Amino acid sequence: MAPADRVAADSAARSAPDGPCAVLFDFDGTLVHQTIDFAAMRSAVLALARRYGIDAEGWDRRPSLEMVDAVAGSLEADRAAAFRREAAEAIEAIEMAAARFAQPYNGVTEALAELAEQGYGIGIVTRNCRRAVADVLARHPLVHDVLVTRDDTEHVKPDPRHLYDAAARLGIPAECCLMCGDHPMDVAAGKAAGARTVAVVYDGAAIGREAFVGQHAPDLLLASVTELLHRLPARPCSSPCAARQMARRHG
Numbered sequence: 332m333a334p335a336d337r338v339a340a341d342s343a344a345r346s347a348p349d350g351p352c353a354v355l356f357d358f359d360g361t362l363v364h365q366t367i368d369f370a371a372m373r374s375a376v377l378a379l380a381r382r383y384g385i386d387a388e389g390w391d392r393r394p395s396l397e398m399v400d401a402v403a404g405s406l407e408a409d410r411a412a413a414f415r416r417e418a419a420e421a422i423e424a425i426e427m428a429a430a431r432f433a434q435p436y437n438g439v440t441e442a443l444a445e446l447a448e449q450g451y452g453i454g455i456v457t458r459n460c461r462r463a464v465a466d467v468l469a470r471h472p473l474v475h476d477v478l479v480t481r482d483d484t485e486h487v488k489p490d491p492r493h494l495y496d497a498a499a500r501l502g503i504p505a506e507c508c509l510m511c512g513d514h515p516m517d518v519a520a521g522k523a524a525g526a527r528t529v530a531v532v533y534d535g536a537a538i539g540r541e542a543f544v545g546q547h548a549p550d551l552l553l554a555s556v557t558e559l560l561h562r563l564p565a566r567p568c569s570s571p572c573a574a575r576q577m578a579r580r581h582g
């Protein structure tokens with residue numbers, strides 16, 4: 332951080348004692364660049380639904396996970412469970428293929444390390460599967476205190492309970508977190524959880540700045556995660572929950 336920014340951040344820290352204690356990051360498109368073939372994913376779910384006798388054509392504007400829920404909801408319990416299993420395999424295969432080529436955006440590794448050094452809790456909250464995220468992190472480690480993939484929670488973003496799960500594992504309320512992501516559903520989840528929100532729109536991102544308006548307008552819109560270092564106070568709030576979080580990390 333440049334000296335002038337550091338002065339500004341220090342001043343902000345003094346004037347904003349209720350700043351965030353932790354940052355919850357989305358994974359794909361926020362921390363890590365990877366191209367998951369969501370169209371192929373939806374096609375695979377549609378084809379599978381047809382095999383189960385469900386015409387889900389009219390539902391194909393929904394994200395795949397929500398389409399799976401909708402199709403499963405219209406099947407009897409046994410067939411719903413089998414459908415969910417097969418759909419999970421198909422979706423995970425596409426995620427694993429993308430993970431092989433994934434890598435962090437420039438400066439993200441260092442930015443997370445610096446935020447952690449400053450005392451911020453770091454969470455990763457993602458709709459991706461645990462295997463794919465683990466595969467990427469094994470090759471490109473990113474500092475974090477908690478990781479909540481869709482395999483680790485009952486309810487995924489935009490459901491705020493995904494964020495509640497992460498905040499609980501950090502030992503702090505969700506309102507003490509900043510939610511940072513590249514998709515309007517990250518902002519929606521953050522707002523619903525009572526967290527402050529940051530949208531990140533990298534150059535050439537599939538989802539542009541125009542998507543973050545109205546109910547999806549974040550508190551802050553940035554061109555990269557690294558800009559957060561210049562926008563957050565140089566240390567997290569000094570509330571008891573921040574202290575609890577540090578104690579958890581070190582002890």
Ligand SMILES: [Mg+2]
Binds near residue numbers: 358360361512513514
């Ligand atoms: Mg994303």
